[in-house]
Every structure is written in structure tokens, then in C-alpha cells.
Amino acid sequence: MPSAFTVSQLSPEIRDRMSLEQRLALLFNFYREAEMHGARLLLNLHRHITDGDSQIKLTRHLSDECRHAWLWTQRIDELGAAPIQVGDGYQSRLGRKVGLPRHAIDLLALTLIAESRAIERYQLHAKQPGVDARTLEVLKAVSADEPWHLSWVGEKMKELAPQYGGQAAVDRTIEKYRAIEREVYQSFLADETFLMGK
Numbered sequence: 365m366p367s368a369f370t371v372s373q374l375s376p377e378i379r380d381r382m383s384l385e386q387r388l389a390l391l392f393n394f395y396r397e398a399e400m401h402g403a404r405l406l407l408n409l410h411r412h413i414t415d416g417d418s419q420i421k422l423t424r425h426l427s428d429e430c431r432h433a434w435l436w437t438q439r440i441d442e443l444g445a446a447p448i449q450v451g452d453g454y455q456s457r458l459g460r461k462v463g464l465p466r467h468a469i470d471l472l473a474l475t476l477i478a479e480s481r482a483i484e485r486y487q488l489h490a491k492q493p494g495v496d497a498r499t500l501e502v503l504k505a506v507s508a509d510e511p512w513h514l515s516w517v518g519e520k521m522k523e524l525a526p527q528y529g530g531q532a533a534v535d536r537t538i539e540k541y542r543a544i545e546r547e548v549y550q551s552f553l554a555d556e557t558f559l560m561g562k
């Protein structure tokens with residue numbers, strides 16, 4: 365397998381021969397990659413919002429995302445596969461479209477929309493028929509932390525808004541990113557559906 369994997373590299377013949385376990389291991393690699401990208405955004409934020417309250421929340425959040433990446437890594441290993449470098453995952457597609465975040469509000473807005481999508485993806489996956497018990501266990505564990513992630517990030521953006529042109533400007537940033545994210549997620553759906561075994 366090449367060092368940076370993309371689903372488009374799989375020929376129709378290979379796709380037909382892939383077992384459900386092989387597809388799931390790839391899907392979990394995308395989940396793992398998204399968790400790690402989320403952790404990278406938070407590490408970046410650690411340098412931008414340096415007050416004590418933000419640092420405590422950021423560190424707790426970072427520790428959650430690293431644990432999520434580890435849970436997916438364990439699940440990949442249990443399926444007899446190895447973690448791979450994902451070349452065209454959700455977050456890298458998003459990063460390419462959004463460009464370089466300029467300041468704390470950009471990073472928080474990106475975190476907010478990626479977190480909303482993560483909850484949606486995990487809940488949708490958990491509702492699929494025939495999901496095995498171990499995968500369900502991991503999906504539940506990673507989903508359980510997300511509401512707190514969304515709530516503290518949202519609160520922090522409100523708190524910081526006056527320094528960044530007011531709440532309306534912050535809302536515009538969120539909406540701009542949300543529109544880009546919707547497009548990116550659409551481009552990812554076909555790959556994800558295939559990897560879920562449908």
C-alpha cells in the first residue's frame with residue numbers, strides 16, 4: 365500500500381474483492397485521521413488562547429481527541445490491519461478548501477464545524493444495521509465526549525467575539541466554514557458509503 369492512501373486508488377476489481385473487515389479498517393483509518401487532525405487544530409489553539417481557563421479546556425479536549433484516535437487505532441489493529449497514512453481524508457480536504465486559519469476564531473470555528481460533523485458521522489454509523497458490538501462500543505465512547513467539545517468551543521467563541529469584530533462577524537466566519545464543509549463532506553460521502561460496506 366502506498367504511504368498516503370486514497371480511496372480513488374482502489375480499482376473496481378480490488379473494491380469487489382475487499383472483505384467487510386478490510387473496508388471497515390480503512391474507514392476507521394479515516395476516523396482516526398480526523399481525530400488526529402482535530403488534535404492538531406487544538407495544539408495550534410494552545411498557542412493562540414493562553415488564558416488559564418482556555419488552557420484547561422483545551423488540554424482536556426486534546427486528551428479526549430488523542431484517546432479517540434487511540435480507540436480507532438486499537439479497532440484497526442483488532443481487525444488485523446495496520447494504521448496507514450490517509451492522503452485525502454475529510455480534514456485534509458477541508459484544510460485545502462479553507463486555507464490557513466488566521467487566528468483563534470478561525471481555529472475555533474473550524475473545530476466547531478468538524479466536531480458537529482463528527483457527532484453526525486458517528487451517530488449515523490451507529491444506526492446502520494449489523495454494526496458489530498466492538499465498533500458500537502467505540503462509536504459510543506467517542507460520541508460521548510462530543511457534546512462537551514461543542515459546548516465549550518461555542519462558549520469560548522462568544523466570549524472572544526468582542527475582540528474579533530463582534531458576534532455577527534464570528535457568526536459569518538462559522539457560516540462561511542460551514543458552507544465549505546458541506547461541500548467537502550458531500551465529496552466524501554461516496555467513499556464513506558463504500559467503506560461502510562454498502
Ligand SMILES: [Fe+2]
Pocket residue numbers: 399402428429432482506
Ligand atoms: Fe473526537
Ligand SMILES: [Fe+2]
Pocket residue numbers: 402429479482509510513
Ligand atoms: Fe471532539
